[in-house]
Amino acid sequence: MERPLSVGTVRVGPDAPLRAAFRQRMVLSIDAPRTIAGVIAVLSIGSLLFWAARPRERVFGWLALVGGLWVFWDLQYFIYSVPFADALFWRLIVDSLFLLVWATYGFALEFFAVPGRRRIAAWSAMVVLAMIAVRETLLALGLSDKPSFLFILPLSAATLYLLVQACRRQPRIENFFMLAAVAATTAFGFHDLGHISNAFRGANFQLQPYGGLLVFLAFGFALGRRVLVALAAVEDVNLTLAARVRDATAELNRSEAERRRLEVTSAVDSERERMMREIHDGIGSSLITALAVAKRERQSANTIATLKRSISDLRIGVDSLEPLGGDIVLLLAGLRHRMERELADAGLVFVWKTMAAPPLPWLDAVGALHILRILQEAIGNILKHADATRVEIDCAASSHDGADGVLVTVTDNGQGFELRTGHGRGLLNMAARAEALNAHFTYRSAVGAGARLSLWVPCAPAQRS
Secondary structure (H helix, E strand, C coil), X not given: CEEEECCEEEECCCHHHHHHHHHHHHHHHHHHHHHHXXXXXXXXHHHHHHHHHCCCCHHHHHHHHHHHHHHHHHHHHCCCCCCCCHHHHHHHHHHHHHHHHHHHHHHHXXXXXXXXXXXXHHHHHHHHHHHHHHHHHXXXXXXXXXXXXXXXXXXXXXXXXXXXXXXXXXXXXXXXXHHHHHHHHHHHHHHHHHHHCCCCCCCCCCCHHHHHHHHHHHHHHHHHHHHHHHHXXXXXXXXXXXXXXXXXXXXXXXXXXXXXXXXXXHHHHHHHHHHHXXXXXXXXXXXXXXXXXXXXXXXXXXXXXXXXXXXXXXXHHHHHCCCCCCCHHHHHHHHHHHHHHHHHHCCCEEEEEECCCCCCCCCCHXXXXXXXXXXXXXXXXXXXXXXXXXXXXXXXEEEECCEEEEEEEEEECCCCCCCXXXXXXXXXXXXXXXXXXXXXXXXXXXXCCCEEEEEEEECCCCCCC
16 A cells, blocks of 8 residues: 655555565656766766857757756755755755746757847746745745746746747758747656655656656757758768869869960961061062072973962961961962962962851861962963863852751863873872861863862861871
8 A cells, every 4th residue: 555645655455566666666756866967067077168168059068057056956966965955955956946937948949049049048047936935935834835926827828839830930950849848847847846745746756857768868969960961061062162173173274275276376477477577588589589689581381380380389388377267268368368369370260259257167278278278279270271261160058968067169261181090290299288177179070161179168176297
């Protein structure tokens, strides 16, 4: 049988069951609270140190205060004999419960970042101090202190209401865990007040130490979630920074490549200008002087024609060194300027039909020289063998095998000839130059029907050998 006696219970019965019940009661009411108190003390010191290092993290300051008050409340499990009156010690222990309730609610308000939490905590502190004053007054008058505990009801209800609203605004799992821990601690507090005042038996031991453990566990869970979110944010930042570094590196490499390209282009341009001056001032001047001497000394017509043709070839070669920006029409205009007088002197009508043509990005000095030499060879053949009266050069955009390009044709109305395999070194040279440009070359002629040369060059970069 059992009979309540003060805050404990007297049990009578067989020895073995009583010893087992006693050991269980000791673990739940003494040993476990002591262990929990030690854990909370360590965690409270850690929270205090963290708050001292980062004062703006006020939630750690509140947690340290809550832990300190919980440890003070748990002194009853460690102290059996106090150096002053037992009644005063227990009054202090009970009064600390009011402060513990206030600190727990203040911590929860800070944790949930409830608007106006500092003002609420200040007013709550005044209410708690009023509770303590009322209780001490009642005890001094020899009356029951139970009415003083009634003040906790509206304070707890109002605080829990604010926390529920905060959870609704921020429905995160850590917030729900903390709300459950604070609600459980509140229920444990009312249980212990009823147990201490002998209002009811309840669990026959105080539950408040377990409430402290729940609060610290909920905060540890929230802190872990916070660390994980921070780590994820750091990883995202690292990935973003890595991507930016890659982009910056790629851009730097592009800039460096462009700088090197400009340096090479500048060097090539400088070398081209130097070569053009050397050719003009050296070989060109020598050929012009030789032509003047040949004319003055009345050399043979073949000698004078050879010198003129050499000067023309040299000028065409120099023209190929001029930067064209991929404009084949400009290249052909230079050829017309160089050869129009020679064709006119030969009695040929020279007809140019050049249309707007797409640019050839790959057209450099080598490619330009290949095109000029092909056309020069074709015009030279007309002058030497065709006995023509008219030469027509056409240039326009054209496609070949689905690829965009430019088609240049040279047509004459001469006597023509019959094409045979291996006919003429000149045609073979023109075909070889066209192949070097990745171009398409055709030559058609028939006896009495003139001749037509077609050179199609692609817009895409040429694969030259």
